[in-house]
Amino acid sequence: MKFLDTTIITFSETQVLTLGQLLLGIVLLILAWFGSVLLSRLLANRILTKTRLKQDNVAIIQKILFFAFLIFITMMVLTYLNIPLAAFAFVSGAVAIGVGFGARNIIENFLSGWILMSERPIRIGDVVDMDGNLGSIIGIGHRSTMIRRNDGANIVVPNSQILESKLINWTLVDPNIRTSVRVGVAYGTDLTLVKQLLVEATQSINEIIEDPKPLIVFEDFGDSALVFDVFYWVSMLCGKEMRQIRSDLRFAINQAFNDHGVVISFPQRDVHLHMVNDSASLDNNNKDMELK
Known part of the structure; x- marks a missing residue:
């Protein structure tokens, strides 16, 4: 397993990043991601069962806890591997290039999701009408919002469209x-x-x-x-x-x-027929028709 000791990046004379450390760091970050999801859900469920907070408030708390746990565990992993934060400066540059060449919509929807959760123009459980689709909000994610239509279909709407479109919220103030x-x-x-x-x-x-x-x-x-x-x-x-x-x-x-004998009305029309009884008039009409 000597190849795991291969040096990838040298930070200083005493700080190096080996292949083994890199692989270990990736595994720990993946575990940190799933651990943060699990911990945030457990705490959010505890808060929901022990308090009278609404479900949308608990969802906001869950997302905040998720990012807090993720950042904390990530810092611990970097400290454990003895990797300085300056080593990720090149990663920031790569991310900036990615944003410029195609990740703009992803970042826009991500920021729109946090705006929706902070300003709260919609909440989980609200009845909304968007472009003729009437349904209820069942989830507000980082990238998109889930709307369940009255016919049972689920619509996934990007968060940026929620902010930019004319959405009717029937239950925002009064249901x-x-x-x-x-x-x-x-x-x-x-x-x-x-x-x-x-x-x-x-x-x-x-x-x-x-x-x-x-x-x-x-x-x-x-x-x-x-x-x-x-x-x-x-x-x-x-x-x-x-x-x-x-x-x-x-x-x-x-x-x-x-x-009670009340008649529901329906459209009616009276037709009047006028009969011509003058024989002379009939003869004149017949002559006119022969001449033609």
């Missing part, structure tokens, strides 16, 4: 949102009864919030219907999609209207 359902009834319907039935329909849906109360608006005199809008508030954290809640409300409204 409650307002939505509406529109319905039209036939002319001549008792409007007081319609309003009462609409209120009762909203009360039958458990996901609709009682405060603020649902609002019934007589929106317009339509061409074929008296148009009503039902505005109501729902929590995005209720566990059910908004379109499913709207569907449940429409079912309830339809059932209530059927039970």
